[in-house]
Each structure stands twice: as C-alpha cells, then as structure tokens.
Amino acid sequence: MKHTQLSVCLTLFVSMFVFLWAGSAFAEKPIVIGAPLSTAYLYGWDAERGMKLAIDEINAAGGVNVNGKKRLFKIEVIDTRDLEPGVPVSEALMALERLILSKKADFILGGPNRSEAALAALSLLSKYKKVSIVTSGVLTPKYHKTIAANYDKFKYGFRIHGEAVNLIGEIIANFADLKEKYGLTKVFIMAQDVSHARGAAKVMGKVAGSKGFEITGTEIFPTGTTDFSMALLKAKATGTQIINIWMDMPESAILLKQWYDLKIPALPFGSTLAAAEQPGFWKATKGKGEYTLCNVVNAGNAPSDATEWTMKFYNAYAKKWGVEPEGLGSSSSYMAVYVLKDAIERAGTLNSDKVVTALEQTDMMGVYGRLRFDPKSHQVIVAKDPKDGAVGSILQWQDGKRVVVYPKSIAKGEILLPPWMNK
Amino acid sequence: MEILVYGTINSVSLALMGLGFAMVYGISRVPNFAHGALYVICGFVTWTLFQKLGLPYFIAIILSLGVNGVLGMLMYRFVLIRVRGMNISEIIASYAIGLIILEGLRFGGFRGMTYTLPVFMEGSLMIGGVPVDYHRIVMTIIGILLVAGLWLFTHHTRIGLALQGMAQDERAALMLGIDSDFMAMLAMGFGAVLAGVAATLIMPLGNIVVESGYHVLIMSIAVCIVGGLGSWMGAFFAAFIIGFAQILTVVYIGSHFQMVVAILAIILTLILKPSGLFGQQKELEERV
Numbered sequence: 093m094k095h096t097q098l099s100v101c102l103t104l105f106v107s108m109f110v111f112l113w114a115g116s117a118f119a120e121k122p123i124v125i126g127a128p129l130s131t132a133y134l135y136g137w138d139a140e141r142g143m144k145l146a147i148d149e150i151n152a153a154g155g156v157n158v159n160g161k162k163r164l165f166k167i168e169v170i171d172t173r174d175l176e177p178g179v180p181v182s183e184a185l186m187a188l189e190r191l192i193l194s195k196k197a198d199f200i201l202g203g204p205n206r207s208e209a210a211l212a213a214l215s216l217l218s219k220y221k222k223v224s225i226v227t228s229g230v231l232t233p234k235y236h237k238t239i240a241a242n243y244d245k246f247k248y249g250f251r252i253h254g255e256a257v258n259l260i261g262e263i264i265a266n267f268a269d270l271k272e273k274y275g276l277t278k279v280f281i282m283a284q285d286v287s288h289a290r291g292a293a294k295v296m297g298k299v300a301g302s303k304g305f306e307i308t309g310t311e312i313f314p315t316g317t318t319d320f321s322m323a324l325l326k327a328k329a330t331g332t333q334i335i336n337i338w339m340d341m342p343e344s345a346i347l348l349k350q351w352y353d354l355k356i357p358a359l360p361f362g363s364t365l366a367a368a369e370q371p372g373f374w375k376a377t378k379g380k381g382e383y384t385l386c387n388v389v390n391a392g393n394a395p396s397d398a399t400e401w402t403m404k405f406y407n408a409y410a411k412k413w414g415v416e417p418e419g420l421g422s423s424s425s426y427m428a429v430y431v432l433k434d435a436i437e438r439a440g441t442l443n444s445d446k447v448v449t450a451l452e453q454t455d456m457m458g459v460y461g462r463l464r465f466d467p468k469s470h471q472v473i474v475a476k477d478p479k480d481g482a483v484g485s486i487l488q489w490q491d492g493k494r495v496v497v498y499p500k501s502i503a504k505g506e507i508l509l510p511p512w513m514n515k
Numbered sequence: 516m517e518i519l520v521y522g523t524i525n526s527v528s529l530a531l532m533g534l535g536f537a538m539v540y541g542i543s544r545v546p547n548f549a550h551g552a553l554y555v556i557c558g559f560v561t562w563t564l565f566q567k568l569g570l571p572y573f574i575a576i577i578l579s580l581g582v583n584g585v586l587g588m589l590m591y592r593f594v595l596i597r598v599r600g601m602n603i604s605e606i607i608a609s610y611a612i613g614l615i616i617l618e619g620l621r622f623g624g625f626r627g628m629t630y631t632l633p634v635f636m637e638g639s640l641m642i643g644g645v646p647v648d649y650h651r652i653v654m655t656i657i658g659i660l661l662v663a664g665l666w667l668f669t670h671h672t673r674i675g676l677a678l679q680g681m682a683q684d685e686r687a688a689l690m691l692g693i694d695s696d697f698m699a700m701l702a703m704g705f706g707a708v709l710a711g712v713a714a715t716l717i718m719p720l721g722n723i724v725v726e727s728g729y730h731v732l733i734m735s736i737a738v739c740i741v742g743g744l745g746s747w748m749g750a751f752f753a754a755f756i757i758g759f760a761q762i763l764t765v766v767y768i769g770s771h772f773q774m775v776v777a778i779l780a781i782i783l784t785l786i787l788k789p790s791g792l793f794g795q796q797k798e799l800e801e802r803v
Contacts, residue, residue: 132621132626132725133626137626176726177726178729285771311769311770312769312770312771313770313773314770314774316726316727316729316774317770317773318717318721318727319521319524319525319528320770321521321524322517322765322770325517325645325646326766342627342628342724342726343721343724345628345721345722346720346722350648350720353638353639353646353648353650354639354646354648355639355646366628367628367722370627370628370629372627372628372629375629376628376629376630376631376722377631378631378633
C-alpha cells in the first residue's frame with residue numbers, strides 16, 4: 093500500500109515537471125514593447141499608463157495573433173529623464189539602446205518624450221532597425237520632415253499624435269472665433285526654452301500676425317522659471333487679450349496662479365500646458381486656473397464622444413488608475429499598442445520592414461478618430477472630424493471640469509471669458 | 516515702479532533660498548549640497564501633515580520645520596561629521612544625501628503638479644500702480660524680519676554668539692569651551708529650518724515639485740558665492756544684486772536670459788573677487 097502511494101506521488105511529481113517543462117517550451121515568447129519615457133513627468137507616466145492599459149486588455153483577450161500563433165505583449169519601461177531640466181540628450185539615447193540591447197525590445201513605443209531626444213533617437217532606431225511609434229511629447233514638425241527627407245534611413249519612426257503645426261492650426265481657429273465673438277485681437281506669446289516650444293512660438297507669431305492678430309510680445313522662459321510677474325505685467329501693459337502659452341514644465345502652474353492673482357485681463361490659452369491638463373489642476377490651484385484653455389493634442393485625453401471608443405477608453409483608464417486620463421499622451425499611447433497589434437497581425441511577423449509596411453497601410457477607427465499614417469513621413473493624418481482622421485482636443489477649465497471646446501464636431505461647450513475680462 | 520516692487524520680492528525670495536546654505540557654511544564650513552532637498556522635503560512634509568492628516572496649516576508648518584531641523588542635525592551627526600574638513604568629500608556626501616532624498620521622493624510617488632500649499636492670504640493690492648498679491652507681500656515682510664531676527668540671534672543670544680565664535684575661529688572657540696561638533700550640528704539644524712522656512716513661504720506661490728530642489732541649490736550657491744562664502748549677510752545683499760539684475764534682464768533683455776544672470780554672477784565673482792562681496796574664504800590668497 094505504502095509502495096503504491098509512493099508511486100502515485102512520484103508519478104504526479106514527475107508529471108508536474110513534464111507539464112511545466114512542456115509549457116515553458118511551447119509557450120510563445122512575449123512580444124517585448126520597449127517604452128523609453130521620462131517617467132517622472134506627466135508626459136512619461138501618462139503614456140506608460142495608457143500603454144499598460146492597452147496591453148492588459150489585449151493580453152486578456154488572448155494576445156497578438158502572429159501568423160496563427162498567439163503571443164502576449166510585455167512592456168519594459170525605462171526612465172529616459174529627457175524632460176528633466178539639464179539632462180543631456182545622450183541619457184535618453186543610452187536608455188533607448190539599453191532597451192534594445194539588454195531588454196531585447198522588439199518594438200519601441202512612447203518616447204523619448206523631448207523632441208530633441210526623439211530626433212536624435214531616429215539614427216539609433218535605424219541602426220538597430222527597430223520600429224518605433226512616438227506617442228507622447230515630441231511635437232516638433234522636424235520629426236516627420238526628417239523621416240520624409242530620408243525615408244530609407246528613418247522609415248522605422250512613426251508618430252501617432254498631432255504635431256506643433258496641427259496644434260497651431262487648431263489654436264488659430266479658436267483665436268479666429270474669439271476675435272469674431274469677443275473682439276480679441278492682441279496676443280502675447282510665452283514659451284519655455286525647449287525646441288518644440290521655441291519653434292511653435294516662432295511659427296505662432298508669424299501665423300497669428302498674418303491672420304490679423306497683433307503680437308504684443310514674446311517671452312521665452314528657461315525651464316524651471318518660478319516667477320512670471322514681469323512678463324504678465326508686460327502683457328497687461330500692452331493691452332494683451334490672449335496669452336498663448338507653450339510650456340510643459342511644472343512651474344507653468346505658477347504662471348497661471350500669478351495670472352489669476354494679478355487679474356490679468358487676457359485669456360490664458362496654452363498648448364502642452366502640462367499643469368492644466370491634469371484632472372487635479374483645479375484642486376491644486378483652488379480654482380485659480382478656471383478659464384485656462386489647453387490643447388491636449390488628441391481626443392480621449394479629456395471627456396468627449398469623438399468615437400464609440402473614446403469614453404470606453406476614458407472610463408477604463410479612470411477605473412484602472414484611479415484618475416482620469418491625465419495628459420496629452422494618454423489616448424495616443426493607448427492607441428499605439430492597438431495599432432501595433434493590428435500591424436503585426438496583418439504582417440504576420442515581427443520583421444521590422446514588414447511591420448513598417450503594415451503600419452503604413454493602417455486604417456482603423458480609434459479613440460480619437462480614424463488612424464492612418466502618411467506613407468512618406470509616417471505622421472498620423474489629422475482632421476477636424478473623427479471620421480476623417482485623428483482629431484485634436486482643446487479643453488477649457490469651467491467650474492471645476494475639463495470641458496472640450498474644440499473641434500466643434502466633438503465639443504461639449506463654448507469658450508468662456510473670466511469675469512474681469514468682461515467689459 | 517514694477518522693477519522696484521518685483522525686484523525686491525525676487526531678491527527676498529532668493530535671500531530666503533540662500534540663507535540656510537550660507538549659515539551652515541559660515542559656521543561649520545560644510546557646503547550643504549542637500550540644501551535643495553531639505554527645501555523640497557519640508558514642502559512635502561507640510562503638505563502631508565496639512566492635506567493628508569488634516570492638521571491646521573500653521574501647526575503643520577511648525578511641525579515640518581521641526582522635522583527639517585532634526586533631519587539636518589541627523590545628516591550632520593551620522594554622515595557629514597565623518598567627512599568634516601574634507602571639502603570634496605563633504606560636497607559628495609551632502610549631494611548624495613540630497614539625491615537620495617529628491618529621487619526617493621520621486622520614486623515614492625511624489626511627482627506631478629498637483630501637490631500645492633495654500634497661500635497665507637488671498638487677494639492682491641496695488642503698490643504704486645503695480646498689482647501685487649498679498650502672499651508675496653507677506654513673504655517679503657517675513658523674509659526681511661527673518662534676516663533681522665537672525666542678526667539679533669547671532670549677536671545677542673548665547674547660542675548665537677557661540678555660533679558666531681565658531682564661524683570666526685573654530686580653534687579659539689574650542690579653547691573657550693564651545694563644542695564645535697555640537698555647534699556644527701546645530702548649524703545644520705538651523706540651516707535645514709531656514710530651508711524649510713523658504714519652502715513654506717515660496718511654495719504656496721506655485722507647486723511642490725522635486726525639480727525645485729535642484730533650482731534652489733543652484734540659486735543658493737549663486738547667492739553665497741557672490742555674497743562671499745561664509746557670510747550670511749553677504750548672501751542677503753548678493754540676493755538683492757542678483758534679484759534686481761534678473762528683473763532688469765527680464766524687462767530690458769528678455770526672460771530667456773534670467774538664469775544666465777545667476778550663472779554669470781558666479782563666474783564674474785570667481786574671476787574678479789573669488790572671496791565674494793563679504794567673504795573671507797580666500798581673502799589671504801587674493802592678497803598674495
């Protein structure tokens with residue numbers, strides 16, 4: 093009897109090992125997504141959260157079908173620190189290289205977040221033939237222009253969100269509305285001393301000027317500036333009616349508080365205004381940020397009904413992370429994973445060149461509209477209507493809520509002026 | 516008028532940032548490169564006590580200043596005392612502590628732009644036609660009172676005189692029975708409290724972010740080098756020079772160059788008068 097029991101135990105024990113061995117031998121290797129992100133910053137962690145949400149959903153549904161075999165996604169996040177002041181671009185490149193060489197990333201999604209770093213990363217992606225989709229930060233038009241100018245070398249880079257020129261177009265459209273509705277024509281530009289913001293400020297000045305707006309001043313602030321009073325007083329002295337802000341540094345919250353405290357009679361209209369994008373902005377400023385407008389690049393980063401998927405994503409993000417989508421990289425990072433899944437499944441392989449071709453043929457309805465890439469520049473095609481392309485989203489803080497005011501096709505409200513601006 | 520009003524506010528704000536650093540160095544000759552980290556941690560401790568534990572704001576501030584003081588003393592007692600007198604080691608050790616604190620806070624989830632402290636008084640008033648919010652006025656007044664209080668403390672109290680004795684000549688102070696290590700520890704505590712005072716006065720104007728620790732450290736060093744390492748009154752005057760220079764730069768050249776002013780001030784001082792305006796550190800070498 094004892095002998096039989098021992099035999100049964102041994103058989104079970106051996107069987108368990110056989111099953112475990114067989115399981116590990118036959119389970120498909122996961123597809124590793126490398127995410128180089130500046131994780132201490134909003135545009136880093138919102139992207140990380142967006143991607144992780146999508147990966148959880150995809151894995152829960154069985155994973156990615158690669159030529160008939162189901163493979164799961166696995167994410168490897170690395171902190172590039174590129175959004176931190178004073179951190180050289182080389183840090184981000186080293187981090188990216190570590191993802192490729194040490195973590196064996198099959199694809200790169202997310203960043204680097206800073207335009208300068210992302211531009212420098214293109215050569216590295218080309219060297220290792222790694223397909224990358226930037227999803228957060230990286231607003232410089234140079235990114236897709238560089239890809240288009242040297243397609244054969246840089247074809248591995250894609251961008252799934254709008255860029256600075258799109259953002260300027262959207263903001264100018266709103267300025268035109270403000271001019272027509274309230275007679276606001278004087279614009280003061282404040283920008284952070286970083287590539288995309290400096291570039292955007294320059295273009296903004298030219299475009300706004302050509303559209304009949306008077307540029308009352310342009311100020312470029314070093315990253316980490318903590319006092320904006322003199323610039324605000326300059327804006328006030330010049331009769332400014334709109335303050336156009338291009339800053340992603342946390343200190344932009346100080347600017348908005350000072351704007352309120354000094355009761356500057358000009359509407360703050362920001363882009364990449366990270367402080368005002370976060371749902372906690374209202375509480376953090378005790379409502380002083382009311383009337384602040386900011387461009388959150390894509391729909392889904394603020395509540396709207398752009399597509400059927402928008403609020404599903406919005407609510408899933410809020411449920412998983414205990415906070416609503418926080419920054420401009422939330423919905424685009426989420427969608428990048430789905431777009432990659434779709435491309436891999438169509439390509440039937442992880443081969444970079446074949447996935448590039450598949451990505452170029454992408455045409456799917458996502459959280460912020462129809463997603464397609466320009467086949468030459470690999471820039472996502474933007475539109476004002478979600479049926480035609482990726483739509484942007486401009487929100488205004490109104491009574492403690494982030495109200496989408498642009499584009500009209502998805503707007504939930506209209507732009508309001510602070511009481512001290514009403515004549 | 517704008518230049519005068521905001522120049523003064525900016526200068527007092529810089530003085531607040533730099534006073535603690537100057538005091539610690541003046542007394543113990545320890546360049547406390549964790550000064551910025553102490554500034555940030557005080558903000559987060561106040562935030563936690565006030566927002567999370569629901570303590571009254573004033574009590575939260577007092578408690579967090581106490582925590583900062585103890586932290587400063589512990590830093591000296593357990594780490595810096597072992598490398599005292601070795602300048603490079605002091606810098607490396609204190610900077611390492613600062614990095615541990617700042618990056619530890621970031622790692623612990625204190626990131627983002629939603630950590631804020633309330634201002635002491637809401638609203639604004641016009642000074643000579645220039646709008647200024649009440650909190651900045653309160654901050655400026657407290658800053659000036661603090662400097663006056665520090666002067667009285669170091670000139671008219673027993674501990675203050677002992678600290679001054681240490682600053683003037685540590686060996687002589689030792690011979691007079693002053694425990695130099697205890698005084699240096701006390702100086703670190705005072706320096707940490709001053710960093711905390713700066714934090715609780717300046718942070719309500721914006722938000723509590725880890726990055727401000729690095730900014731505060733750079734500005735403190737600038738103020739202390741220009742004022743003269745070891746002289747906290749020198750640091751106070753240097754804050755006014757840099758503060759007004761920054762505001763004038765913003766008005767007549769552009770905001771872009773305001774950080775350059777601080778760095779340029781460091782470089783010019785080191786070239787023209789390495790001891791700074793009131794410093795004694797290298798005076799002998801300069802004479803030679």
